[in-house]
Amino acid sequence: MQENALLEMRDISKEFPGVKALDKVSLTVRPGTVHALMGENGAGKSTLMKCLFGIYSKDGGTIVLDGKEVNFKSSKEALENGVAMVHQELNQALTRSVQDNLWLGRYPTVGGIMVSEGIMRKKTKEIFSDLEVEVDPSAIMRTLPVSKRQMVEIAKAVSYHSKIIVFDEPTSSLTETEVEHLFRIINMLRDQGCGIIYISHKMEEILRISDDVTIMRDGTWVATRPAKELTMDEIIKLMVGRELTNRFPPKTNEPGETILEVEHLSGKYTRLRDASFQLRKGEILGIAGLDGSGRTEVLENLFGAMTKGGGVIKLHGKTIQNRTPKESIKNGFALLTEERRATGIFGIRDIRENTVISNLNSYLMGGICLSDKKMKEDTDWAIQAMHIKTPGQSTQIRALSGGNQQKVIIGRWLLTKPEVLLLDEPTRGIDVGAKYEIYQLIIDLANQGKGVVMVSSEMPELLGVCDRILVMSGGQVAGEVDAKNTSQEEILTLAAKYV
Template sequence: MSNVILEMKNINKEFPGVKALDNVSFNVKKGSVHALMGENGAGKSTLMKCLFGMYKRDSGQIFLDGKEVEFKNAKDALEAGVAMVHQELNQALQRNIMDNLWLGRYPKVGKLITSEKQMYKDTQAIFEKLHVKVDPKRIMSTMPVSQRQMVEIAKAVSYDSKIIVFDEPTSSLTDQEVEHLFEIINMLKEQGCGIVYISHKMDEILKISDEVTIMRDGQWVATKDAKGLEMSEIIKLMVGRELRNLYPPKNNEPGEVVLKIDQMTAMYSHLQGVSMEVRRGEIVGLAGLDGSGRTELLENLFGIATRKSGDIYLDGKKIQNKNSVDSIRNGFALLTEERRSTGIFGVRSIRENTIISNLKKYKRIAGLLDNIQMKKDTDWAIKSMSIKTPNQDTQIRSLSGGNQQKVILGRWLLTEPEVLLLDEPTRGIDVGAKYEIYQLIIDLAAKGKSVIMVSSEMPELLGVCDRIVIMSNGRVAGELSAEEANQEQIMSYAAKYL
């Protein structure tokens, strides 16, 4: 009897102007973790969405436990034992955890009335099994992204699935939470579940996987045993060339102080008494554990969160930044952490997403917009950011995560900002695209732009930044030169006020 639980044969999928999947075959064995790797736009998520019934494949066959299946939608897939934890969370944020976990399958009393008691009991049982310590009645919007991610993982497990697809599951998790996730995956393996694991974090892939399949430009490239596989080999298979350095050489030279934050305290978060300076042409990294106040600092700087007290000085002049309009006018730009919910307009085109923050520039007589200039600027963004897209009119939601991120970065560069606030700018992005974004950041700093960059990846901070400010429980815990710092020092400061 075959040990293969999932078999995908000769899968093809085409979107207007794009061959997303070209005759791809892919197998997963029972009780194993099969990693799926490739650059953004390689077809990984598209292949899994064809499996999950979100996309209708053009041709090819799918077999589950030896039987051919055809899932018309996600509900069909879930009921057949195929679950997927998506990279971009799509949850009912104003409802509690229980509602999100059992949506569409509420336990009933007499087939009519929803049993809150049974729902609570079932949720507690799953959380105990997975060692998740969260109140099932807690409202989703009050939770950090990492905890919401764990709820989504618990939901997938609750279906007693034969196959679970994890699409960038650790993009919002701390190191401790990643270890917890790996414990859950190992438990699922022991139960005979097949795991498909999509990630750009190669150290994780090599740690958790049994097999690795690499895709490039919609095609299968190779399938290898994870044991003995070298990171350099994965990169070469992914990008089609050798990438000798993960970080570009730095040629920026920090100058005089441009931005000064003095005793900033937030109204609705635990941010308190934060002071720091940023120089012209400097890249300052913001490190810290999840919930340390890194994102809150950027949001208060940009005026989309309410500041209780404290002052902001730009070029020695006190500014207000009461809202995003003020901030853009003062030369600030913010790349947000969650691009799907706060960064892109999914059903709008690449052009509309690119020019949206700079509409004033395109206004002509009687409020009409200059279409020629908008197309020209969008062309510049596509070329400068190396965005992979059929054309400007493509809906941004059809692009890979990395290409969406590049569109947003291009949008902000068109506003000609002096201070860039980047919140996890490379989250969920492949190694090749990361290098391109690092190069863009360094080039901007070399032109005299000032950058504050939040990242949960300490090697990234050490490789790109000039200086690292570490936050702990809403306060600045320490500051280190990137040249002299190491991960142990950063973690020590990050735990200072816990």
């Protein structure tokens, strides 16, 4: 083992049917440091960490933790031996309380028999107090926004007093304030001698928080460098194997006449109070706002995924209801949801089924059976158009990287030929190269006359892709700005208007 190494993974290999996910990858983490792990979607980052955490069984290589060779057979064994992992895709018991989720599988008991709610609540409050996490331990998990659920998951990992903690895209659903909070927690853990493995596509974060950076490409190790010696351009070149001179494609779309009018939209059971706006043909309209501002609720109420409290929706001057997603799809709407795993993919189904699921009527032959040939052709189109990395159409979608799952969902909706595309965090958890492809796709759709409404918590993304930006605050529209003539400061000022 290397001197001063807390964790050493040597020549780790892993194969799945039809694909070599890891090919002799090595990683060394020093105590009291943050080691960033970077690479495009499908590079093998999460697979490497799942081999460490006992979710996958490695095919070859050696793992040495604190001077002792280990080979965890389960995540429970990993946690008991000082390795914790905060997953990109949250997998929580949504109908249970926060404290139940925190202590699941290790409930504190009285006399080794009875579960003690009092002890559990006391310990939860102590952990939250130490980490300055403001969440009610008795709250039901599904009632919390994604960002709060993410902080609960982070607190759970810290509660194990682990030697190594893996953070897989931990800020993908956090606001800027919550990101700062997370960084304070990470710095505290680093000062305590913990080894942090930090997976992220956000290079500004990597360069700010990391001590060392390892870059992977196509399942192989590319480089390990001190973070202070790297620039953003160098990281991109190492990740994608080529120069990427611009983060955003040129905006070639030209908005035309108004196609969608929304008047005083509100949600019956959500925080959305009042949203009015117009969308033009060929326009990309961004929606900005802080967590809890009602950004996502605008899209969900427009799509019929949530019950409207009131308001009018007009498409081409004609009032429509969009009471259900089925009705919305019929009216030419499509919604890409924020939580890919929970509300986007059918994890145990294959790529083809996930691609064609929203467009089944178009494959009917004689109203009786589905055309396998047509479904195969459309899935082939989606794989090629979206540049999806997959061994084939029969691969289960859950075996793909998060970014490739996202591409499948976008391809699915494009097959419905939508007129209005609603995108909620479309590049969440996607690498810089794939992001550019998604941006170009969005602009191409606008060029085809589609109207696009896009929610994003990344302001550079909104400024780089959108024509106009609607700013939400406290469940209502706080203002509207021209993307070409505004700044992040102006958007943040509007976002705080009704807080």
